[in-house]
Amino acid sequence: MTILVGYSPSPEGKAAVTFGIDQAKAFDDTVIVLNAGIGETPDERGVATNQDMDELKEALRSSKVSHEILQFLRGNDPVEELLALAEATEDTRMIVIGSRRRSPVGKLIMGSTAQRIILDADVPVVSVKADKKA
Template identity: 45%
Template sequence: MTIVVGYVPTPEGEAALTQAIAEARRSSTTLLVINSSRGDALVDNRYAQEQEIQSIEDRLATQGIDHVIKQPVRGHDAAAEVLDAAEEHNAELIVIGLRRRTPVGKLIMGSVSQRILLEADCPVLAVKAG
């Protein structure tokens, strides 16, 4: 079994990663870190740079967490990438970070977190940044 975490280089992403590490350690399972980009912009601040990925790699290796880090760029939104990964790897849990959004912001922009919560076939743990 696998735990999937949707990671972005933000405080919410860090909170999700920290909780996912704790869950993976507790259940002695593989952690799959998903950090994706649609690839439709020259700069995507939610797509982790090489040094950020290396830092995560080092952190997981130091803690003895069996892990895989994927950074797909396939034109899909982040929710689709997390949901696809969870299905493909028969995930027992998805961990995501939440950020505060206004009701109008949710209406106009949609919500990656909301889509994952509604469409996931496994439990979803949503965490907030401290």
């Protein structure tokens, strides 16, 4: 089976990768990590730099889980890319995403990205928070 992780270079994104690795170890699954963005600007929010990607590769390599890293910068919305990949990967066990801590009002209205993934995914979605110290 496959665990699909939506990655952004943030504490929440790193927490999602860590959770995905832990689940892959527990179930002997493969992890596919996807970083996606529109790709219109080099400093687009959520898009991993070469340094971010190198750190991600090292974390996955050292975990010794079967893995694949994808980065799509082809003009599509990151949510669309993640959901399309989940649908195209027939054995997706779950999607893992990072989520930010929110104020009481922010909790009432979840972020649009996370909300779209949770509502539109055909597989379970796990939302992971970063460590409070991160």
